[in-house]
C-alpha cells in the first residue's frame with residue numbers, strides 16, 4: 138500500500154463550478170496517492186484539465202504532470218480568466234493559432250452561430266466522443282461541450298465547457314471567454330456545411346433563385362459543397378444584427394459580403410436552423 142500524501146487545494150473563479158459545493162472558493166486539504174500528478178488530482182476533483190490555464194504549486198508555475206508531494210499548496214486558475222496571468226508560465230506550450238472549433242452533438246445551434254460569425258466549426262450530431270477527440274487533435278480544434286467527461290480525455294488539449302443553455306447565450310459566452318469579437322468575419326462560411334462561401338455572378342444564379350429575388354438583388358454568394366445560393370435578404374439583415382450585437386460592432390452598413398436564405402429545395406435539414414424567428418425563410422425563400 139502506498140503512503141498517501143495530503144495537499145491543500147484552492148480553485149479560482151469559474152473552476153469552482155466543477156467542485157463539490159463544500160470545496161468551492163476556499164482552501165481544502167485532500168489526500169492523494171503518492172504518485173498522483175497535478176492533472177490526476179484536478180480531474181479527480183471534477184475539473185476538466187482543458188479548463189485549466191495555470192497551476193501554481195507552492196507559488197511556482199508547474200505543468201500538468203507535476204507530481205504532488207505531502208504538504209503542497211496547489212492553486213488552480215481557469216483559462217481565459219480576466220486576471221492577467223500571461224507573464225507566468227502556462228501549462229500548455231502555446232495557444233492554438235486561430236480559433237477553430239468542434240462542437241458536440243448537443244450544440245448544433247451554437248455551431249451554426251459560430252459559422253455565421255465566420256468561425257470554422259465542425260459539427261455533426263452523429264459524432265461519437267472518440268471521433269471528437271481524434272478530430273480535435275488532428276485538426277487543432279477547440280472542443281465545445283456541456284459534457285465535462287469529454288473534456289477529461291487525454292487527446293483533448295483545448296476545450297471549453299459551455300455553461301449557457303440557449304444557442305444565442307452560448308455564442309455570447311464563447312465570444313466573451315475566448316475574446317473572439319475582433320476575429321469575427323460574418324458570412325464567410327456556409328451555415329450548413331462550414332465550407333467557404335464565394336461570390337457568384339448574377340447571371341449564373343438566374344435559374345437557382347426565385348424570380349423575385351433575382352430581380353431585387355445584385356449580389357450573390359454560393360457554397361460549393363451544398364450549392365446553396367445566398368443573398369442579402371431580410372434574413373441576412375436579422376443575422377447581421379445578431380452578430381453585430383454579439384461582437385459589439387457598430388450597426389450594419391450595406392454588406393460587402395452577402396449571405397441570406399438558401400433557395401436550395403433539396404435539404405429539409407435547413408429548417409432546423411436556429412436563426413430563423415419562426416418563418417423558416419432560411420430554407421425556402423421562394
Ligand SMILES: [Zn+2]
Pocket residue numbers: 327328329330331332360361362363364365
Ligand atoms: Zn453549404
